[in-house]
Amino acid sequence: MDKKNKIKDYEVIVIGGGMAGVCAAIASAREGAKTALVNNRPVLGGNASSEIRMHICGADYHGFRQNARETGIIEEILLDNKRVNRSNSFSILDTILWEKTRFQENLDLYLNTHITSLIKEEDKIVSVIGEQLTTEKVFQLNGQVFIDATGDGTIAYLSGAEYMSGREGKKVFGEKYAPDEPDNHTMGNTLLFTAIDMGKKVDFVKPEWANTYKEEDLAYREHHEINSGYWWIEIGGDNLEVIQDGEQIRDELLKAVYGVWDHIKNSGHHNADNFALDWVGFLPGKRESRRIVGDYILREQDLFAGRIFEDAIAYGGWPMDMHTVGGIRTRREPNDFIMMEDLYTIPYRSIYSKNIGNLMLAGRDISASHMAFGSTRVMATCAVIGQAAGTAAAMCTEKKILPRGLNEHISELQQKLMKDDCFIPGFKNEDKDDQALSAKVSASSFLENCEPENIINGCPRTVKDQINAWIAKSSDKAPWIELAFQNRVSPKEIRIKFDSNLSKEIMVSMTHSVRERQQEGTPKEIVKDYDIEFYDKEILVGKREIRDNHRRLSCTMVDNISCDKIRVKPLSTWGAEQISIYEIRVY
Template identity: 35%
Template sequence: MKSISQLLFFLLLSLPLVAQDQVFVETESFQNKGGWVIDQQSFVVIGSSYMMAHGMGRPVKDATTTVSFPKKGKYQLWIRTKDWAPFPKGPGKFQVIVDNQPVKMVFGESGSDEWKWYNGGEVDIKSDQVNLALHDLTGFNGRCDAILFTNAPKFTPPNKLDELNAFRNKLLNLTGTTANAGQFDLVVVGGGIAGTCAALSAARMGLKVALIQDRPLLGGNNSSEVRVHLRGETDQNHYPKLGRIVREMDNGDPGNGNPNGNEYGDARKIAIVKAERNIKLFLNTHVYKAEKDKDKVTAVVGRDIATNKETRFEGTYFADCTGDGTLGDLIGADYRFGRESKAETGESLAAEKSDNFTLGTSNLWASLERDTVSSFPDVPWALPFSDEYHIDEARSDWQWETGFGNYNTITDAEKIRDHNLRAIYGNWSYLKKNKSEKYAKRELAWVAYIGGKRESRRLLGDHILTQMDIQEGKQYPDGTVTATWTIDLHFPDPKNSKYFEGQEFFAGTKHIKVAPYTIPYRCLYSKNISNLFMAGRNISTTHVAFGSTRVMRTCGMMGEVVGFAAYMAKKYNTTPRGVYQEHLPEFMAIIKDEPTASSKP
């Protein structure tokens, strides 16, 4: 019965809109964003980016745009939104303004935390060009995905994801309009430290490279949007050539959550990439579709997170540097998620039973001392703090972390971020009201709305790095990246668990020191997708070994190795596996920077 109803929906959708006019507006395409920000982190869940009023408790400036209408008259207004913290009604209230007239309904306080369409009532369109505005009322992360005007009688827009995507694509005219970016030797998906280093490495070896990043900045967790400092060493390498590109990306050590975003070197990272003639950089492009021929990736399709325009990228080789293993998942690469058991891996630090526990996601924050006393709004929807338990800090560090198996770090990314915000705002409200001698003149200066993820999918390669590989310092013939970080596995802080059991947002760890060890090249390509490399936190490791490999300088060196391997693969028209099986001595000579390996195709 369900399939029949879906078929009828799609058939109706494909018919011309006779005597009906529908105007569909994606809010992220607003011409003037005002103080609103684009959030694309949950694209895989809701099929779109959306706009959010991230004002840290201060209402943000209106987002505005102009919309063309096919004809004047009465239209039903629909708004796609949610109440992100419905306890019982949340903080994200906003208004929609049509030609300077606010509609009667206030959105974002429905009491439901599900994304859905809300009926905003009838509006009278009196002009061919109409001004729209999103007017924030609280500064506490109100959000709006899309706006629909329709004169179709008794029409309700769809909420089910497959139906919504078809509806969205139809009205945005996305079907069959994909632009072609061209053919590349290497398509790198993900512009964090690992992906950026992979693109630079390959380009400098003479390959034609596309670097695709779903945000406006490069650097991932090391960008000013997330503000995590780089860790791992580049100067303890067995092969000193590795780490040179990482050092170009390195902007010193501004620490975690520095309120001065300039300390993270956003502009410099982009300038380094744009200086490479062999790289085409595509920012704000979320890859959501992949094409395959047998066991090979042939192309990927990305959607601009602001304009929704789509671009197709063809490639000989691809590198998944997304952290989440997004491309690997789209194309059917084998992967693991969560912890393996001791029986499965033989690791002493492994869990007794396998499960979906992963390290969590952080949203860092910072306050600054001001000249005058300031207040902070009441936050009854936030997590509650007390004299008995609060966190007496003026700036966060890595410990502010949510996940730990209570949430899926991919499908629950929005919930995780929102839980972190409820913790941050709740604790800050307590400090402002109860510790005025220390915090009266302090003001929240910055709160990350982009989550800094640690763990999700780990794509499987021909070798899976283990705790024993690390602690025994095993030397494999294809050992490349030298890693130095401890086995650093996070868990909920016991005191935090006592007061917020099942809702932990604060982490602890026990650092297990390791001697410098090498990561085999076989961890950097897929075991079942023949032209797919990977670099970053999604490489082929166990959960335990991942605790050491995941830091960004180490991940950046993985990217450098992938660039060299892609060069070798192209030179001999072989696969990533073929580089290992047939050309390892020459490949390792490049890693070692031996003069005999300096020629290029």
């Protein structure tokens, strides 16, 4: 390789910088693995970036499924965003994602870098090779474990991994809602737009190349909210293949966007006289392409059953959101929401390749049927899958095993994920290193069913009718909660999980109705200021003062303290009257 070309060695290499890839790379680096994150766009976030601007949906189904919002790194990112991004700007979110990855220890970020080829030895990837378009450098990145977070499963495809595409027929997996016969159809791509009120009448001259739509053409497509739109402007996946015909699909989508806007502006029925287009995307958001085959293929029946897998590492809950073949070119309902009663889990065996030994999967390319994919594909679900994949990959490098071998250590992986505030339905904190689990817990006051012992019951969120939090009485003017230990402890870290109201949405959105449902700024329920006091035989031997906390998971490092009692004293929230704490861990 010449002087412009670089060879770099890593333990974990994540390709794809959407929400799944970002969370995978951060998780891997935080676990101590030397990690690279490679993205072929100038910004991170994928469909949530300023290039596409889709809001981050997940298991909470726009807040309609209570206490179901994803936590972990995706929660951290979105709470960081809520703290500083008061203008609801996708460009600011771009910057937050760049900051989270660019300044993360053990993580190197490669933007504008497109992987074009790879080197294999037998059934393992040795290196990926890509060109950074802004520098004309060619990188050969050598790694031990590779995570395909490209969405399209590009690395898996280049490596020869087994994959699926299109729709399986009913007989393939015995799925009730699958089409009768298999076909090659996928969900299509979408371009979004925004419009602003100019305060005066503005004309719109339809380009001669734009489509024409009458009201009957859009009969099943809601378009009364005209400041942004529309997920149903969807093309591809039928006679146009979403990857190979991507450029043509983009052009057809532009014709559709401007045609829809012409209808809104010039039909006279949408009160749009004062509105003007402000932004139109040029990078289509993709929904579906390749799905990589793992040791287990998640299917429709697993979702309906709310199945709790023994090797569960993440969960979903968005409906099976099945889009109509042909998209906006049809006069049919644009999608069908097939609801599940409960959350379901995603098994570890679905996030690594069946036949490429060191390839893991993060995001919408995991091992799932087309029907199950209809639910797992949304970004918040992809993000928690990504965190699981990154954590697992780092564990593989530390243990010097391949991803399949980590099945023997699945409990350790699950406990690591829960420690980092990932929720896995059906599992609880049983971390042998958490000294809080053996402590006696007391508090200044508490509400009924919100006892102080809840903070060590292993489940740090409300699940159905189980609150699982300590909540102090609102009349308690100086609340505290205390962990007393039988013997002295020398804590190095205190991890506290606060209430961030997991029933409300917190993502950036262009959609006015979605933004209206959100609280501005940091969720009011989070404890803002608090003290941690350390006692030895009733004598105060140490104190940490935490101020302006805006995160659900707040971690405080401790040095040179030996104590037999730890007291947490919440001082204020971001606006809520009640003080709530879901979990305190001591390491």
